[in-house]
Amino acid sequence: MSDTQNNGVAREVLSEVTIMFSGDSGDGIQVVGNQFASASSALGNDTSSFPDFPAEIRAPAGTLAGVSGFQLRFSSKLVQTEGDSVDVLVVMNPAALKQNIAELKQNGILIVNIDGFKDSDLKKAGYTANPLETEALKPYRVFKVALTSLTLESVAELGLNRKKALLCKNMFALGIACWLFDRPLEHVELWLKEKFGSREELLTANKLALNSGYNFADTMEMFGTGYTVPAAQLPKGQYRHITGNEALALGAVATSMRSDKSLFFASYPITPSSDVLHYLAKYKNFGVKTFQSEDEIAAISAAIGAAFAGDLALTSTSGPGLDLKQEAIGLAVMTELPVVIMDIQRGGPSTGLPTKTEQSDLLSALFGRHGECVLPVLAAASPGDCFYMIIEAFRLAIRYMTPVVLLSDGYIANSAEPWQIPDVDSLPEVLPNQPLSDRAEDIFTRDPKTLARSWIVPGMPGFEHRVGGIEKDYVTGNVSYDPDNHQKMTDTRLQKVQGIRDDIPALDPEELGSGDLLVLSWGSTFGAVSSAVEQLKREGLAVQMLHLRYLYPFQNGLKEVLSQYKKVLIPELNLGQLNALIRAEFLLDTEKLSKVQGRPFKISEIYQKCKQILAELPA
Amino acid sequence: MAAFEGIPATADLTKADFVSDQTVRWCPGCGDYAILSGVQKLMPQLGIEKEKMVFVSGIGCSSRFPYYMNTYGFHTLHGRAPALATGIKLANPDLSVWIVTGDGDALSIGGNHLLHILRRNLDVNILLVNNQIYGLTKGQYSPTSLPGKVTKSSPAGSIEEAVNPIAFAAAAGATFIARCLDTDVKELQRCLHAAASHKGTSFVEIYQNCNIFNDGAFSKISDRKESAETTVRLEEGKPLVFGKERNKALVFDNMSPKIVELENELEAKKLPVHDSTAGSAYTYLLSQLTYPDFPVPMGIFRQESKPTYEDQSEQQIADYTKKHGTGDIKQLLEGNDTWQV
Numbered sequence: 010m011s012d013t014q015n016n017g018v019a020r021e022v023l024s025e026v027t028i029m030f031s032g033d034s035g036d037g038i039q040v041v042g043n044q045f046a047s048a049s050s051a052l053g054n055d056t057s058s059f060p061d062f063p064a065e066i067r068a069p070a071g072t073l074a075g076v077s078g079f080q081l082r083f084s085s086k087l088v089q090t091e092g093d094s095v096d097v098l099v100v101m102n103p104a105a106l107k108q109n110i111a112e113l114k115q116n117g118i119l120i121v122n123i124d125g126f127k128d129s130d131l132k133k134a135g136y137t138a139n140p141l142e143t144e145a146l147k148p149y150r151v152f153k154v155a156l157t158s159l160t161l162e163s164v165a166e167l168g169l170n171r172k173k174a175l176l177c178k179n180m181f182a183l184g185i186a187c188w189l190f191d192r193p194l195e196h197v198e199l200w201l202k203e204k205f206g207s208r209e210e211l212l213t214a215n216k217l218a219l220n221s222g223y224n225f226a227d228t229m230e231m232f233g234t235g236y237t238v239p240a241a242q243l244p245k246g247q248y249r250h251i252t253g254n255e256a257l258a259l260g261a262v263a264t265s266m267r268s269d270k271s272l273f274f275a276s277y278p279i280t281p282s283s284d285v286l287h288y289l290a291k292y293k294n295f296g297v298k299t300f301q302s303e304d305e306i307a308a309i310s311a312a313i314g315a316a317f318a319g320d321l322a323l324t325s326t327s328g329p330g331l332d333l334k335q336e337a338i339g340l341a342v343m344t345e346l347p348v349v350i351m352d353i354q355r356g357g358p359s360t361g362l363p364t365k366t367e368q369s370d371l372l373s374a375l376f377g378r379h380g381e382c383v384l385p386v387l388a389a390a391s392p393g394d395c396f397y398m399i400i401e402a403f404r405l406a407i408r409y410m411t412p413v414v415l416l417s418d419g420y421i422a423n424s425a426e427p428w429q430i431p432d433v434d435s436l437p438e439v440l441p442n443q444p445l446s447d448r449a450e451d452i453f454t455r456d457p458k459t460l461a462r463s464w465i466v467p468g469m470p471g472f473e474h475r476v477g478g479i480e481k482d483y484v485t486g487n488v489s490y491d492p493d494n495h496q497k498m499t500d501t502r503l504q505k506v507q508g509i510r511d512d513i514p515a516l517d518p519e520e521l522g523s524g525d526l527l528v529l530s531w532g533s534t535f536g537a538v539s540s541a542v543e544q545l546k547r548e549g550l551a552v553q554m555l556h557l558r559y560l561y562p563f564q565n566g567l568k569e570v571l572s573q574y575k576k577v578l579i580p581e582l583n584l585g586q587l588n589a590l591i592r593a594e595f596l597l598d599t600e601k602l603s604k605v606q607g608r609p610f611k612i613s614e615i616y617q618k619c620k621q622i623l624a625e626l627p628a
Numbered sequence: 629m630a631a632f633e634g635i636p637a638t639a640d641l642t643k644a645d646f647v648s649d650q651t652v653r654w655c656p657g658c659g660d661y662a663i664l665s666g667v668q669k670l671m672p673q674l675g676i677e678k679e680k681m682v683f684v685s686g687i688g689c690s691s692r693f694p695y696y697m698n699t700y701g702f703h704t705l706h707g708r709a710p711a712l713a714t715g716i717k718l719a720n721p722d723l724s725v726w727i728v729t730g731d732g733d734a735l736s737i738g739g740n741h742l743l744h745i746l747r748r749n750l751d752v753n754i755l756l757v758n759n760q761i762y763g764l765t766k767g768q769y770s771p772t773s774l775p776g777k778v779t780k781s782s783p784a785g786s787i788e789e790a791v792n793p794i795a796f797a798a799a800a801g802a803t804f805i806a807r808c809l810d811t812d813v814k815e816l817q818r819c820l821h822a823a824a825s826h827k828g829t830s831f832v833e834i835y836q837n838c839n840i841f842n843d844g845a846f847s848k849i850s851d852r853k854e855s856a857e858t859t860v861r862l863e864e865g866k867p868l869v870f871g872k873e874r875n876k877a878l879v880f881d882n883m884s885p886k887i888v889e890l891e892n893e894l895e896a897k898k899l900p901v902h903d904s905t906a907g908s909a910y911t912y913l914l915s916q917l918t919y920p921d922f923p924v925p926m927g928i929f930r931q932e933s934k935p936t937y938e939d940q941s942e943q944q945i946a947d948y949t950k951k952h953g954t955g956d957i958k959q960l961l962e963g964n965d966t967w968q969v
Contacts, residue, residue: 047965050967051967053967053969200965203964243969244969245969246968246969247962247966247967247968247969248966248967248968248969249961249962249963249965249966249967250963250965251963259960259961262955262957262960263957263961266957271719273715273718273719275715292955292960293944293945293948293949294945294948294949294951294952294953294954294955295955295957295960296945296949296955297945298718298719298941298945300714300715300718300941302711302714302744303711303740303741303743303744304740306708306711306741307708307711307714307740307741307744308711310704310705310708310711310712310714310715310741311711311712311714311715311718312715313704313712313715314684314702314711314712314713314714314715314716314717314719315715315716315718315719316715316719317702317712317715317716317719318682318715318716318717318719318720318723319719319720320715320718320719320720322715322719336705337705337708340704340705344702430961430962430966431961433957433958433961466720467679467680467681467682467700467716467720467723468679468680468720468722468723469679470677470678470679471679472679473678473679473698473699473700473701474700474701475648475694475695475697475700475701475702475703476701476702476703477694477695477701477702477703477704478687478703478704478705479703487650487695488650488695
């Protein structure tokens, strides 16, 4: 920490801060969070953010069920997660306080909208006494602001009705936060201008509230000192913020551009995957066809139909939707058609925790269908990684004529991170398999290397053929109940998918070294695991991390790498699914770390577990 | 496309061109044979290249249909043919897409998909082969089995009301609705030809005799001696006259069907005529007529001209592109809030 002078204000320099905005779901919390993140990135900080909102669109105002939160870590170093605990907590009402106070560090800054703490508000949150008047908040630095009345005063001159005026209170809060961390307001003002455009009155009101909040913090000298978080050393280039769902949509469009095929996307709205549909529906001028189907089954079925007819076929789902799609995924396996299924995992089983995150669909993706029904399963590691993994999913689907499941989850889907914008021309081309010959007898002939059949689509004269769910003859593709043929076809479908091993990056045991403990992760635990392992390494401990993006088949060299470590720990937001796969495949005595609370791992949870394992290792 | 580009479409296809090399495996005497033959006979008359035809089916006896057609074909999942077909048609609107389905496939497990494809008005043709029984699973009652029907799974008689396929289609907003009989070759040809020519979803219910599990379900209608009395042919612009002597007519009196006796031919000329564009209330009234109270209407119930789903979908893409310009992927990836490091 050091001090700096800026605009006559003494500012303490911090390398990293975690802030959480929290309030009622109607308080505009997500807007504040996103704008604060955007302003921080524009200043050069690395960021990681995580919105946390209720399943109900508008739960009764002021209740615990209606609390909406946005957590952001901004840093002058590289960040992988939105932070374990928060340095600054901004709460708009007692429910938000109750829900989140445990996350605030000792001596952390708590900014409270005291106008939201009337008796009725306290009662709704289940407080019998006002926590602002008890000892409960003693461990924190509490700043009481009459946010509602100050906002109303700040826009009074415009003569807005009360309802409209109240909507500006999130901007007042944002103004305070911007002063506290030295974020210039211009960035937010530009955004306001874009959002409200010609709606002059609302634009002015929001700007006024924003500036009033900033000036209030400044002139009242409410915090004593302000803070600043200098820019991080990020690789040079052009950046933007991206969420996992947006990256999936962009990656799908990019694949279409790099394959000369139209993208066909069929989906049935389900949380947390619906945003992919919202994005793609807007990209019609990229030739994207979106189809909001009548149900989950129709979505995957339409995608299979589109693949049969030659489009780049994609569907997305979450939770229960994956169950419903499984029968049709089996049909895609049987008919060997390229379809990508994105599963944005959420808490389960059944309806489970629709808006919360979990990694519990892995085994379902691999084994959730009847019969011997293998397909490649991939998983994205972070929001930005979704962009590259959807391209990879399409590459494998088309090259191997197979459905591919790409796993994301609620955490990746909704969190945002700075993303270096790639050069489109540098992205891999995704090329369809042409017929192996112009002879109709070769319609079902397989590529000797990949074992894939060709992608022959209706409209190609001379190649008329039938596909279906019934077992087919290896040579002619006609219906066959022959026992030996079924064995051969079942074996071939397995070999084909396993052959993908040789087409994906192998793991180099030498490069990955050896040591006491390897932490093996997949999916969204990437951030927490890498942060924890970095910390352990800094302490000089022999810990390494390996992150898997290919869950089926595994990459070559995985067993060798795992065998080089005395202990392997597999942290997952499930009860040990990858752990079960690794044990079954390699007969290794790995250890699991499970969490199913609808929330991501904290860095400290991984860190502590590693420390414990290391302490128990025989000297 | 690619491999054979430049080869002109075959101008003079015959029925034989549409017969695949697969042995047909329906039970001897099955009504499906007549339907298959009728469809194969119709195809060359449509002037569509064989490679542009796709037959899509679900699961059930009639759903084996695509294997016997020498066109592109997809034998899909139970009930899901309309959903698969939607993807096929949207991916390539140039294709002539035919869905062959049964009463269980379309109205039980696939009822939802049928509802939605009909209301969307995708330009495909649906042949609903209705034998009022589950055949492939060996004889249980189906959603179109009549109340009281004794089957393996309803030894004391079915206690369910039957789904009325024509009423279902009318309620879903189908733009072409017809009903035919498997063995009435001429009428089947006429209806299928009209269905193929209709732009929008064509729904054709075909009464089909399952001679193994539900033999004679439609015998009153198919019996050549009786059919003049048991059915009324829906002929465009003509009154609904029926009877061996052509001396009876069906009329609607204040939304109630009534049979009137005709003294002479001149009287028939004064009667209201069948108008397949009259609206869904009329379709619904017709759909409710059952023997023995009334003759069963056969033929084209309804035709309506409406924009198709795929045309509107393509139009939106065109309009969007016109308004926003052809998509620039670089711009898309950049979004509207970037910064330089």
